[in-house]
Amino acid sequence: MSHPYADLIGFEIVDQSPGESRLEVPVRRELLNPHNVVHGGVLYSLADTGMGAALYPMLDEGKACATINCAINYFRPVMSGSIACVSTVINKGRTIATLESEIWNEGKLAAMAHGQFSIFATG
Template sequence: MTDDPTANDAAAFSDLIGLEFTDIEEGYSRGELDVTDRLRNPHGVLHGAVAYAMADTGMGAALYPGLGADELCATIEVKISYLEPVSEGTLVCETTVTKRGRTVAYLESDVTVDGESIARATGSYSIFES
């Protein structure tokens, strides 16, 4: 195991749900995920945990490029509101860092399908020395 959180297995969880990032830069990330049978709940709609995972992972991806070489981050809290059920399509999660302090950052994610919001999330992340 390496001390570099971006190395080797850092994308293992994203791979499990099929989340791929198409853009990551300081303060912003964009990830996409296709709805598949294995991601649906017993009612035939996307399991809420998938949208949550997209937002949480997107928040880390948006924050990480702006961290110093000796800094790490960890989720303090993510709050999500589910706006519409989804049973098919490609989800897009766009995340922005809205405020970054010395020890805490605040972020927002919008999860959409075909340009329509299906979930919105806000989060706070701890920033600390490694």
């Protein structure tokens, strides 16, 4: 599936299976804030996109999903190297799914996010 926003930021889906995904992005200058730290919005977007990537393979044909809410906790600044986001479906109901993402930078947990997604018919 085409994902123009993920392409813009530079996310790569390196693993995707029903209920799990792994996205990666290298730290580069365009992702930094004025303090030379990766902007929190990049990490948030990585988590949100990773959650969707974990959920989509579990959806029936004709169904789609969208974020209802997503909360993130930041633990450490990310300034260099590579960022990996590992997302997991915690529970999938008929209309709501609960997910979590761990965001890693050079082997250290940089952030965690929890979210709920709506599941709905596309047609």
